Each structure stands twice: as C-alpha cells, then as structure tokens.
Amino acid sequence: MSETLAKPVADQTAEVLYEAADGVATITLNRPERMNAISGPMLASLSEYLLEANADSKVRVVILTGAGRAFCVGLDLVDATQGSGIGSDRQAQAVSVNLDLRNTPPTILFGMDKPTICALNGAAAGYGLDTALGCDIRIMGESSKLAAAFVRRGVVPESGGTWLLPRLVGWSKAAELIFTGRTLSAAESLALGLANEVVADAELLTRARAVAAEIAGNAPLAVQSAKRLMRMGLEETFNDHVHHVYLQFLQLVRTQDFREGMTSFLEKRPADFHGR
Numbered sequence: 001m002s003e004t005l006a007k008p009v010a011d012q013t014a015e016v017l018y019e020a021a022d023g024v025a026t027i028t029l030n031r032p033e034r035m036n037a038i039s040g041p042m043l044a045s046l047s048e049y050l051l052e053a054n055a056d057s058k059v060r061v062v063i064l065t066g067a068g069r070a071f072c073v074g075l076d077l078v079d080a081t082q083g084s085g086i087g088s089d090r091q092a093q094a095v096s097v098n099l100d101l102r103n104t105p106p107t108i109l110f111g112m113d114k115p116t117i118c119a120l121n122g123a124a125a126g127y128g129l130d131t132a133l134g135c136d137i138r139i140m141g142e143s144s145k146l147a148a149a150f151v152r153r154g155v156v157p158e159s160g161g162t163w164l165l166p167r168l169v170g171w172s173k174a175a176e177l178i179f180t181g182r183t184l185s186a187a188e189s190l191a192l193g194l195a196n197e198v199v200a201d202a203e204l205l206t207r208a209r210a211v212a213a214e215i216a217g218n219a220p221l222a223v224q225s226a227k228r229l230m231r232m233g234l235e236e237t238f239n240d241h242v243h244h245v246y247l248q249f250l251q252l253v254r255t256q257d258f259r260e261g262m263t264s265f266l267e268k269r270p271a272d273f274h275g276r
Contacts, residue, residue: 013030014045015041015045016028016042017030017067018049018053020053020056020058020059023059023061023213023220024059024062024063024209025049025052025061027050027063028066029067032067032068033068034073035069035070035073035123036068036070036073036128037074037075038076047103047104047108050062050105051103051108053112054113057275060216060220060223061115062115063208064117064131064135065118065119065121066122069122071120071123071144072131072132073125074125074126074127074128074129074149075126075127106130106134106159109131109135114224114227115136115137115215116137117136117139117208118131118135119207119208120138120144120204121141121204122143123144124144124147125147126149126153126157129148129157129161130157130159130160131159133164133194134160134164138189138196139195139198139199139211140197140198140204141186141198141199141201142187142198142199143186143201144186144201145185145186145189146183147181147184148165148178148181152181165178168193168194217271217273218271219255219257219275220275221255222257225248225251229241229244229248232244256274257275261273
C-alpha cells in the first residue's frame with residue numbers, strides 16, 4: 001500500500017480519541033476512570049469519528065478499543081442516578097417522541113463500508129457489548145468478558161443486541177444470554193463464535209493492528225463491496241443477492257485495482273492497491 005495516512009491524536013484528554021496511520025484508523029473510548037461508561041458527549045464524538053473514518057478514502061480499516069482496564073461497561077449509571085447523563089430524569093423529560101437514530105453509533109457502525117475490528121480489553125457490558133457485537137471482527141484479551149446484563153438493570157439491549165445476537169449465535173443461545181443477563185469469559189465467547197480469537201492481554205492491540213494491516217493490504221474497493229454485499233444479503237433472497245453481486249463484480253473488473261491484482265499475481269509480487 002503506497003499511500004500513507006498519518007493523523008496524530010489531537011487531545012489525549014478527550015473522552016474519545018482518534019488517530020490514523022497506514023490506512024488504519026483507531027478510535028479509543030477514553031474514560032478509563034469510569035471504565036469507559038458512555039456519556040452523552042462520548043456518543044456524539046463516537047458518531048463523528050466513525051463517520052470521519054468511513055468518509056476518508058485513505059482509511060481502509062477501523063479499530064475500536066477502550067483505554068484502561070475495560071472496553072466499555074455500558075451507559076454511565078452513576079451520572080443517571082445523580083440526575084444527569086443518559087437515562088436520568090432530566091433527560092427523560094426532554095426526550096422527543098420522534099427519535100432520529102440515523103446518526104447514532106450503532107446505526108452508523110452497521111452501515112459502514114469500512115471493515116471494523118473491536119479490540120476488546122476488559123469488560124464489555126450493556127451498550128459496550130452491543131457496540132462490540134456491531135463490529136465485523138472481535139479480538140479479545142484473555143481476561144476480557146462479555147456481559148449481556150441489560151435485564152439485570154431493567155432495560156433491553158438498546159443498541160442492536162436483540163438484532164445482532166440471534167444472527168451471531170442462533171435464537172436459543174441468544175435467548176439464554178439475554179434473558180439471564182449472563183457474563184461470558186473470553187474462552188466462552190470464542191467457543192460461541194462471538195470472538196474471532198483470544199490473545200494475551202498485552203498482545204491485544206498488536207494483534208488487532210496486524211489483522212487490520214492484513215485487511216488494509218487488500219484492494220479496498222473490493223473489501224468494501226464485499227462487506228456491503230454481506231450486509232445486503234442478510235435481508236435478501238439468494239436470487240436477488242446474486243444479481244447484486246454480479247453488478248458489483250462488473251464495476252470492480254473495470255478498476256485499476258483489479259488490473260493491479262491480476263498483474264501482481266502473474267508477476268508473483270505484492271499488490272499495490274490505490275482504491276481506484
């Protein structure tokens with residue numbers, strides 16, 4: 001990959017950090033003192049950075065992770081019980097009956113064409129679990145956990161979990177996890193297919209970046225088309241889907257990247273894709 005992206009983190013004190021280099025954008029939830037419990041400003045920043053990464057032609061893969069000892073323990077219940085933040089009485093009084101969810105993180109994450117990798121450090125509970133499940137690939141540190149604790153807090157999986165979990169593990173297992181509010185270890189998550197792999201905690205980001213680099217080295221238009229087609233296929237019949245696949249294929253074979261992919265294969269050298 002010849003083009004290099006280098007964007008430093010602007011403010012290490014921000015609640016969400018964004019940096020990008022070598023085609024990989026890393027978004028870090030950054031409230032380690034609260035185990036990255038989600039605040040209102042965090043939701044806005046996360047949406048902004050996801051949209052930025054998806055729109056940037058130099059970004060080919062997105063890594064989502066958390067600072068400190070947890071990925072995200074859910075919505076900030078401390079703020080809510082103290083009368084501020086998400087779920088508080090003050091916010092409930094201001095809620096509109098006409099909700100616009102188009103620019104919320106779960107909706108944006110689902111609609112992104114760029115591949116997403118969740119590097120799961122520590123606990124992912126509630127909103128954090130739904131966010132992790134919304135990523136394409138999940139790599140877990142060996143001490144990390146997934147907790148579907150929604151019903152234990154008097155709510156439902158509010159950010160995509162009821163849609164995602166049955167598709168990932170089947171209806172019966174999803175029902176068991178959601179209805180019991182059970183916590184899964186990294187090993188249990190791997191056995192269920194909720195994690196792609198489990199690595200030593202100290203190696204988590206290194207491994208996530210290695211997978212991201214492997215993806216980023218492929219033809220970005222083809223990778224993004226493949227993801228888009230997978231998403232469409234969730235709701236299509238096979239016959240409808242193969243028509244959409246063929247239309248995408250016809251466009252891809254006209255690109256410079258397709259010619260580079262064929263030429264590099266014949267010349268037995270690494271391909272140099274430019275996304276054109």
